[in-house]
Amino acid sequence: MVEPPSPDVAAPQPAGGAGRLAGDEGVPPQRYSGALAAEIEARWQARWLADGTFVVAAEPDPAREKFFLMDMFPYPSGSGLHVGHPLGYIATDVYGRFLRMQGRAVLHTLGYDAFGLPAEQYAIQTGTHPRVTTEANVERYRAQIARLGLAHDPTRSVSTTDEAFYRWTQWIFLQIYNSWYDQRAGRARPVADLVAAYESGELPTPDGRPWADLDRAGRAAAVDARRLAYRATVPVNWCPGLGTVLANEEVTAEGRSERGNFPVFRRELTQWMMRITAFADRLLDDLDRLDWPASVKTMQRNWIGRSEGAAVRFPLHAPDGGADGAAVEVFTTRPDTLFGATYMVLAPEHPLVDALVPPAWPAADLPASWTAGAPDPRGAVEAYRRAAAALGERDRTAEGRTKTGVFTGGWATNPVTGEAVPVFVADYVLAGYGTGAIMAVPAHDQRDFDFARAFDLPIRAVIAPGDGRDPTDTAAWPDAWTGDGTVVGSAGPSLALDGLGVEEAKRAVVAWLEGQGLGRGTVTYKLRDWLFSRQRYWGEPFPIVFDDDGIAHDLPESMLPVLLPEVDDYRPVAADPDDGASDPEPPLAKARDWVEVTLDLGDGPRRYRRETNTMPQWAGSCWYELRYLDPDDDRRFVDPTLEAYWMGPRTPDDTGGVDLYVGGVEHAVLHLLYSRFWHKVLHDLGHVSSSEPFRRLFNQGYIQAYAYTDRRGVYVPAEEVVERDGGYWYGDEPVTRSYGKMGKSLRNSVSPDEMCDRYGADTLRLYEMSMGPLDVSRPWETRAVVGSLRFLQRVWRNLLDEETGAPTVTDTTPDPATEQLLHATIDAVRTEMGGLRFNTAIAKLIELNNHLTSLPAVPREVAEPLVLMLAPFAPHAAEELWRRLGHPSSLAFEPFPVADAAKVAAATVTMVVQVNGKPRDRIEVDPAISESAAVELALASDRVRAALGGGEPKKVVAKPPRVVNVVA
RNA sequence: GGGCGCGUGGUGGAAUCGGCAGACACGGCGGCCUCAAAAGCCGUUGAUCGGAAGAUCGUGCGGGUUCGAGCCCCGCCGCGCCCACCA
Secondary structure (H helix, E strand, O other): OOOOOOOOOOOOOOHHHOOOOOOOOOOOOOOOOHHHHHHHHHHHHHHHHHHOOOOOOOOOOOOOOEEEEEEOOOOOOOOOOOOOOOHHHHHHHHHHHHHHOOOOEEEOOOOEOOOOHHHHHHHHHHOOOHHHHHHHHHHHHHHHHHOOOOOOOHHHOOEOOOHHHHHHHHHHHHHHHOEEEEOOOOEEEEHHHHHHHHHHOOOOOOOOOOHHHOOHHHHHHHHHOOEOEEEEEEEEEEEOOOOEEEOHHHEOOOOEEOOOOOEOEEEEEEEEEEOHHHHHHHHHHHHHHOEOOHHHHHHHHHHHOOEEEEEEEEEEEOOOOOEEEEEEEEEEOOHHHHHHOOEEEEOOOOOOHHHHOOOOOOOOOOOHHHHOOOOOHHHHHHHHHHHHHOOOHHHHHOOOOOOOOEEEEEEEEOOOOOOEEEEEEOOOOOOOOOOOEEEEOHHHOHHHHHHHHHHOOOOOOOEEOOOOOOOOOHHHOOOOOOOOOEEOOOEOOOOEOOOOEHHHHHHHHHHHHHHHOOEEEEEEOOOOOEEOOEOOOOOOEOOEEEOOOOOEEEOOHHHOOOOOOOOOOOOOEOOOOOOOOOOOEOHHHHOHHHHEEEEEOOOOEEEEEEOOOEOOOHHHHOOHHHHHOOOOOOOOOOOHHHHHHHHOOOOOOOOOOEOEEEEOHHHOOHHHHHHHHHHHHHHHOOOOOOOOOEOEEEEOOOEEEEEEEOOOOOEEOHHHOEEEOOEEEEOOEEEEEEEEOOOHHHOOOOOHHHHHHHOOHHHHHHHHHHOOOOOOOEEOOHHHOHHHHHHHHHHHHHHEOOOOOOEOOEOOOOOHHHHHHHHHHHHHHHHHHHOOOHHHHHHHHHHHHHHHHOOOOOEHHHHHHHHHHHOOOOHHHHHHHHHHOOOOOOOOOOOOOOOOHHHHOOOOEEEEEEEOOEEEEEEEEOOOOOHHHHHHHHHHOHHHHHHHOOOOOOEEEEEOOOEEEEEO
16 A cells, blocks of 8 residues: 655745745744744754764773663554654653763664554455565654654664564574573573583482483473473463454453453463573662662562562371371462461462362361352362453452352461461462462451351461451451461460561561471462463564474574564464463464475474464663664674673673663663663673663653543544633533543644644744753643744844844843853853753753843854753754754764853842741842841841831841841 | 552643742743734743732641651551562
8 A cells, every 4th residue: 555645745845935924024034933943953953964964883982981771662553653752762861962962972863662452453354565564653653753854874774673683682682592691600601501410410300300301391391390481381362353362461451362352361371481580689689870750769679579478388288087198388478477377378370289189078067158059178179260260360369359159178277376277269469479278367468357257267367456446256356367466376386486576577487487397487479480482473583483393493693683484464363262271373473484494403404393483562672772782783682892882881789781762751670670680691791791780770751732522522623622711612612621641533633743834843842941950840831832843033133134034133242140140151151961851951941042132233152052961952953043043063073062160140039038937038149248247237127127027036047148037 | 469659820830958839841821023914032930919018828648757847757548560379
């Protein structure tokens, strides 16, 4: 499908005629207007490109201090950019230009995260190859972004879908695949070292047999058991209707697919995983070394979810009533409450459930809630498991849901009390966390309390509540006591805890458990290993093949990239939507000629089957920052010299990494955790000198917008809504306002192109930077954009003749007030820009310019620094002014103005005189005024004397030269 | 439920250290220019009272610390974001 040529492309205005439109006779020809801006911007953009102004030299320049500046790269969607998207890009550009003018070597570019679902869905609907759609979208994004005049190095822009890029994504996958985590060394190492450790007996094989006794498959399994990328059978959200597994985020509360509304099943499937959990402690600890927003660090800490506690073994009673040596291990953060454990719960999927269910109920008089009315325990457990499997993770974990569960018929022994406790299965215990089994302490855990009340289980208090409730009468308790307190009722034959505090009791129980061999202190994480395969077409193929025995083989580097094959149909092989037992078959499985290959992997040509899953969209974004450094290298993913220069640690404590990474907070966890993980593996293997990818992170806010709906709830064009009589109106119809995202479907979207057409890119840039602090979200207001245009117009008019375009600056010396204001402005602008507070920097520039408006003519000595300070925000207009002021070369590398410290301070300052803290007078004083002189002046003030009403001051506090406060 | 953050004019926001609350901008109002409109320019714009000079009030609410609080402390109320049966 070919787009027709756009009919509304305006012919470029000739330079002299800019602004001379029909009906525009009164407007001076060289007034800074949207039309003139368009001409200036096109010209300077062409020149920067032709001159390679922002191309960064391939070789590091050791003489210049470097700065690696990055934005989170976009997914190029089909709907193009709205004005909210480039907020961060403009901010990094402003900052990069500011640094460049201070002599820094700035590396700044922008790539595309171009694998992903929308292009694939579009392909399924239309048959258009995702590559075609993706490339068209990337081109559109490039064109839209180019209009903003960003000082990117155009030679370094990469797309994750480029074969030359994903070749290295596959290569890095193989690095991870061929690594294992050596807990003793605390780092990733090549699997060759693992084999050596197995051979020498230094490490035991998973099943304990000597390496020499293992056959080919046994050895492969032993290595696979420790690889950082491995295949495992894990519970996933399987949606047969879509033919793919889904992330939890893609499943609705009703347990159906967000797209298509098909049923989703919890299903054990064999998938690729990445062993990110091995790095949990390092990912946690290194957060302390990063200059990141505290909120993002907190989110990552919570996501990793480290918690300290104890593993405790509860011996099981054999189904026939005798002891058989089996035990269930539980994880608890409250070992101090062990005496209060009155029952146990296993997750429905727990592997010991089957072993523990007896053929018949152990007693005839069990409560109906325990047996669910089933004739025998096996039937009850099976029915419960089926019901649990039909629920999605979301349903299952919704808090406040009534506790459900069923008695297994089995019993275990509380190791401290020696009492028999019943074992239940219930879905409030999650198979994937801890050991998938808990000891239930209903008195001191709200979930256990709820369950105990529902199933009539004993509630035994072992911590004396601090709120006066009676520990011997838990029947009267409204809820569990989860707070601190003194241990009670916890005295057994070999362990007594009564009277201890919670922390002391924890230590005592852990020590006792370890002494008895019944448990140990341990650490558990919420973080799970990363599900790394998808049944999709538009993603990186795995560089893996399987032999006839089903053993995986990695492909040698010489066979990379494994290119995506052409297929006729991008759809996964969909099954009956209600058939949760079917297996997914990825779209690549249909490319038979591609799947079945004959390769020589070292032992002669053999038949292999290719892996047909693809990598998730996160893969490319896990390492793209490194490729920016060395985008054309076809021998390695990045030259180590370049990595060391741009990202290497600067001090022994420094992690290294990108100097500033700007993007939205929505990536606080997944992208930023996955890329940290990959980077650490690459670091451990010696490929990169930095131990973290992003040294400093900044989250920009979002530009949001109002949307309006009519009575029927239909969105109306926001641009045409007016506010009147305290309400909002679309024509004669009242409409309802809501606030949120910008979007085509909400009819409130404003594109950067239309702003560039009306006002120019410089005005748009300036407006976006002046709206407020960069890290705060705020509403877009098109009508306010004109303020930024007016500012540029006034600067232009202060420096140039609006009729001729010739400079009007003089070579006279500025008056003292102007000179002082200039230097104070330079000083403030430097400080504000250094802190990314662009809104206040712009306000200072406006104040300076407003002052210049009052002068008969502007001295060049003031005009030039103003233009240079404006350059990061409005680079095209600044370049043009700079040229017209007589400078032939670009100002991109002109030194940013430096304030003369002697001229920053004003000759006099306003001293406020307060009476009882209320300002009563203002006196101009010498900035170096003494305390006694300040007090004298203050007390001499008529206004102060009037406020005192003739009385004598009790006390005078003077902080010269700012304030004197007289206490009456 | 837990964690984090935020409440300032009609609007977006400013106030770096506890020291002139409201910088800068939008919008509004008045004026200039214009046949007229748009654009542009000048003035004005927290509220109340006042002709004015000026006075009083004012940073979500209530208290506290301080010579002095938008800022610090305590308790509420409201909003936003993240996590959420994680043992």
